[in-house]
Amino acid sequence: MAHKAGLGRGLDALLPGGNSADPDPGEQAKGGKAAEKRIGPESQGSVVQIAIDRLVANPGQPRKNFDETELRELADSIAEHGIIQPVIAADSGDGSYIIIAGERRTRAARLAGLTTIPAIIRKYTDQKRLEVSLIENIQRTDLNPIEEAAAYKNLMDFSHLSQEELAVRVGKNRSTIANALRLLKLPADVQKSLETGSITSGHARALLAVTEKSAREKLFKEITGKGLSVREAEKRAAALNVTPAAGEAPEIKPSKRAAELDAMEEKFIDKLGTKVVIEGDLTKGRIRVDYFSMEDLDRLYEILGG
Numbered sequence: 001m002a003h004k005a006g007l008g009r010g011l012d013a014l015l016p017g018g019n020s021a022d023p024d025p026g027e028q029a030k031g032g033k034a035a036e037k038r039i040g041p042e043s044q045g046s047v048v049q050i051a052i053d054r055l056v057a058n059p060g061q062p063r064k065n066f067d068e069t070e071l072r073e074l075a076d077s078i079a080e081h082g083i084i085q086p087v088i089a090a091d092s093g094d095g096s097y098i099i100i101a102g103e104r105r106t107r108a109a110r111l112a113g114l115t116t117i118p119a120i121i122r123k124y125t126d127q128k129r130l131e132v133s134l135i136e137n138i139q140r141t142d143l144n145p146i147e148e149a150a151a152y153k154n155l156m157d158f159s160h161l162s163q164e165e166l167a168v169r170v171g172k173n174r175s176t177i178a179n180a181l182r183l184l185k186l187p188a189d190v191q192k193s194l195e196t197g198s199i200t201s202g203h204a205r206a207l208l209a210v211t212e213k214s215a216r217e218k219l220f221k222e223i224t225g226k227g228l229s230v231r232e233a234e235k236r237a238a239a240l241n242v243t244p245a246a247g248e249a250p251e252i253k254p255s256k257r258a259a260e261l262d263a264m265e266e267k268f269i270d271k272l273g274t275k276v277v278i279e280g281d282l283t284k285g286r287i288r289v290d291y292f293s294m295e296d297l298d299r300l301y302e303i304l305g306g
Helices: 007-013 025-029 068-081 103-111 126-140 145-159 163-170 174-185 188-196 201-208 213-226 230-242 259-272 294-303
Strands: 047-051 087-091 097-101 116-122 276-280 285-289
Touching: 068 103, 087 103, 097 103, 097 116, 097 126, 103 116, 126 145, 126 163, 145 163, 145 174, 145 188, 163 174, 174 188, 174 201, 174 294, 188 201, 188 213, 201 213, 201 230, 201 259, 213 230, 230 259, 259 276, 259 285, 259 294
Parallel strands: 087 116
Antiparallel strands: 047 116, 087 097, 276 285
């Protein structure tokens, strides 16, 4: 099991040194008209005011979608109170600065009409820049499941990390990393639905459990068209795997068993990333864990402490 790093420490674990000065929220709230401070080697690690038009997005930024309503709300807050926490940026060498952490704040500051923004300038390798961007997003704003999975894969490929090594680096369980990466095997239309929130990760795992492509497409249409719950989608996936080409699967009837068992079953599904069925009652029973390939079996073996 991967050791969980303390994400509660924020980016301090990755960013040595502290702020040498605090930005003036009142000055920013008046329109960010403070003059840009001279930025040189001595400014490394210090808070400086930098022209907002010199900040550019990080090409390795995992987050691709920014909610316009949330940005406007943040812009209103910045206009009133200023930016309390500086962004972190790296000198690109051409007069611009790449945003390492704080792209959402920068976008909102532009909406608020600020012309300068408090920033901490640091030096990063390409690998560290990608790593910090990933962890900053995981900590501060929720990536959608596909953005998170793509970010994990990019960091693994770029830094040549195993799933176990990545789990330690970002403070996640290895099973969390493995389950996220499996989502990238889904067809483009399913991934798009995950990105927009039309379906959940639980629905996606149900789809991954279906072995036949045509049956998987059928289940996806049912999930989006009929609004199936995750549990209903899991049951439907099991039925399709039994008779993938034999017409309609039997109708799924509402469960009458104890709600505690339903909740525990969902926890197992989230943990293992596959179909799990608890058979029995609150006093005794058995747990059935399904796998659908040798790779899947090996993944479950590692999760269960093999």
